[in-house]
Amino acid sequence: MAVLLVAFFLFLIVFCLIQRKSFKVIPDLGVFFSVTAIILVLKPDFATDVANKVGVGRGTDLLLYCFFIVGVLLALFVGLYLKKVHDQLTELARKLALLDVKKGKI
Structure with a gap:
């Protein structure tokens, strides 16, 4: 199973x-x-x-x-990106x- 997980994460990199x-920023975080x-x-x-040291x-x-914090940050970034795209489309x-x-x- 470890080999499959490592292969998946290498593909993700x-x-x-x-x-x-x-x-x-997002690809750097993914890597x-x-x-x-x-x-x-x-x-x-x-x-x-x-964990014991922290x-x-x-x-x-x-x-x-850590994954909760990253998930919240990604949701914020996606929301900001969609707002930017919406503003560009309106313009x-x-x-x-x-x-x-x-x-x-007309």
């Missing part, structure tokens, strides 16, 4: 590196978390060691907290409407 041209996941798949006790009881709890529609008025189509 390649995918994120390809997407770096289109996006800024970081994929490398971290590979380390945790290969050395599962490492998460517990880090003050969290178990490695599983630490991972849950484009306004310019097209003004262009139509100038040409006498």
